[in-house]
Amino acid sequence: MALVQRTARPSDNLAGYFAGGEASRLALSDGSRVGVIGGGPAGTFFTHFLLRLAAAVDLDVAVDIYEPRNFAYQGPAGCNHCGGIVSESLVQLLATEGINLPPSIVRRGIESYVLHMDIGNVRIETPLHEKRIAAVFRGNGPRVSEPIGASGSFDGYLLELAASSGAKVVRKLVNEISWDGGRPQVTSSDGATATYDLLAVAAGVNSQALQLFGEVAPQYHSPKTLKTFICEFKLSPEALDRHIGPSMHVFLLDIPRLEFAALIPKGEFLTLCLLGHDVDNALIDTFLSAPEVKACFPDGAVPSPVCHCFPRVNVVAAARPYGDRIVWIGDSGVARLYKDGIGSAYRVAKAAAKTVVHHGVADEDFRRHFWPACKRIDNDNSIAKVIFAVSGLIQKLRFLRRGVLRMTANEQRRQARRRHMSTVLWDLFTGSAPYREVLSRSFHPEFPAMLCWNLIAGNAVRARRNGSEEPSHE
Numbered sequence: 097m098a099l100v101q102r103t104a105r106p107s108d109n110l111a112g113y114f115a116g117g118e119a120s121r122l123a124l125s126d127g128s129r130v131g132v133i134g135g136g137p138a139g140t141f142f143t144h145f146l147l148r149l150a151a152a153v154d155l156d157v158a159v160d161i162y163e164p165r166n167f168a169y170q171g172p173a174g175c176n177h178c179g180g181i182v183s184e185s186l187v188q189l190l191a192t193e194g195i196n197l198p199p200s201i202v203r204r205g206i207e208s209y210v211l212h213m214d215i216g217n218v219r220i221e222t223p224l225h226e227k228r229i230a231a232v233f234r235g236n237g238p239r240v241s242e243p244i245g246a247s248g249s250f251d252g253y254l255l256e257l258a259a260s261s262g263a264k265v266v267r268k269l270v271n272e273i274s275w276d277g278g279r280p281q282v283t284s285s286d287g288a289t290a291t292y293d294l295l296a297v298a299a300g301v302n303s304q305a306l307q308l309f310g311e312v313a314p315q316y317h318s319p320k321t322l323k324t325f326i327c328e329f330k331l332s333p334e335a336l337d338r339h340i341g342p343s344m345h346v347f348l349l350d351i352p353r354l355e356f357a358a359l360i361p362k363g364e365f366l367t368l369c370l371l372g373h374d375v376d377n378a379l380i381d382t383f384l385s386a387p388e389v390k391a392c393f394p395d396g397a398v399p400s401p402v403c404h405c406f407p408r409v410n411v412v413a414a415a416r417p418y419g420d421r422i423v424w425i426g427d428s429g430v431a432r433l434y435k436d437g438i439g440s441a442y443r444v445a446k447a448a449a450k451t452v453v454h455h456g457v458a459d460e461d462f463r464r465h466f467w468p469a470c471k472r473i474d475n476d477n478s479i480a481k482v483i484f485a486v487s488g489l490i491q492k493l494r495f496l497r498r499g500v501l502r503m504t505a506n507e508q509r510r511q512a513r514r515r516h517m518s519t520v521l522w523d524l525f526t527g528s529a530p531y532r533e534v535l536s537r538s539f540h541p542e543f544p545a546m547l548c549w550n551l552i553a554g555n556a557v558r559a560r561r562n563g564s565e566e567p568s569h570e
Contacts, residue, residue: 122458126156131292135163138426138441139298140254145449147261159263167235167252183229183528186439202230203362207342212388213497218505223519231362238328238403273308294457298426320412325370327404335394348491413474418462430470433477435527480531499551516543
């Protein structure tokens with residue numbers, strides 16, 4: 097559908113800014129209406145914080161959340177029904193904000209990682225008790241899963257929380273965005289229109305909604321993305337306990353174009369997440385044919401997936417994800433590279449809500465008070481690219497893999513007080529710490545010395561593939 101011709105920019109109706117670059121005159125007031133496109137974590141976190149902060153300053157605003165998906169239905173109709181990892185530190189952080197996730201959402205507690213390489217594998221236990229992570233379904237789960245209701249899904253619970261806080265959930269698809277007298281106007285799939293004082297876009301990079309802003313907000317350029325692969329295998333509880341256990345299984349294999357791969361247990365399902373360059377069926381088949389992968393399944397046979405998709409992920413932040421009366425949050429703006437998408441959605445959504453309530457809804461307000469939070473994540477992603485480049489070298493160079501495996505195995509076996517490699521790998525795989533912290537830990541004086549020693553020792557005993565220096569599958 098063609099977009100309605102823009103009749104006015106929001107700034108066309110403004111008297112301008114105060115002299116000296118002070119805060120703008122654009123701000124919400126009693127009776128203001130806010131539209132939120134997308135009822136995933138970013139949209140619901142934003143709504144929660146907006147309504148809470150507004151109530152604290154006696155500001156009465158109305159919020160509409162446009163979300164056509166029903167999270168109580170089995171996938172893949174709305175997508176996002178399967179993926180989801182939440183660190184316990186994030187769970188605790190949300191609890192301090194009054195967001196207490198019910199136990200029914202957690203499909204399996206992850207207590208360790210198993211790192212698989214062609215030279216062997218090693219189990220990495222959680223460095224600290226509070227660093228465990230929870231595997232969740234964003235929605236109900238794969239298409240063959242049993243119906244559980246919205247309260248059993250992560251996104252469904254957050255959407256119910258937003259509704260209980262006073263937001264109205266509009267079960268309609270947004271077809272068109274335009275300007276109405278300097279305010280954003282939303283046209284939904286049934287032709288109904290609504291004009292808002294602020295529009296928060298939390299649609300995600302896999303949504304068609306981002307294509308609606310080319311003419312309406314020319315300053316905004318959507319994020320660069322990378323195609324991934326996610327699928328679900330259904331296994332018996334006994335098979336999951338025996339072959340997978342309470343662990344996420346991560347693979348560092350020398351497969352061209354493969355960046356990262358993991359198997360994550362969730363209830364009676366096993367989720368495969370595969371990241372790489374130009375992910376296609378050939379790369380997927382190569383990965384699933386690897387002996388290290390097949391060993392994770394009963395009798396070494398990988399079953400046919402019950403559900404699969406090729407979603408895209410944000411790898412480069414959007415250009416200028418804000419303007420007068422409009423802001424992009426979540427994946428449509430900036431997200432942490434490869435990891436902790438829910439955590440970055442929480443941080444950016446909270447920054448946007450604080451800006452809206454305490455400063456205003458003008459372009460300049462978002463630039464001064466919202467954009468710094470986005471830049472912190474974006475700058476951290478620059479460090480992540482260096483870390484993943486090193487990870488790529490480890491995947492390609494066998495002598496590096498031997499050193500990393502030996503150092504990690506020794507730390508785990510000896511219950512070392514300082515688990516340098518184990519902690520770096522845990523935080524890298526879970527996303528529970530910023531990438532800058534992961535990098536800084538590798539500069540600890542003991543880290544390079546121990547790594548060099550293990551590189552020498554590990555390669556000196558490389559013939560002992562099944563010995564204590566290179567542990568076999570547990």
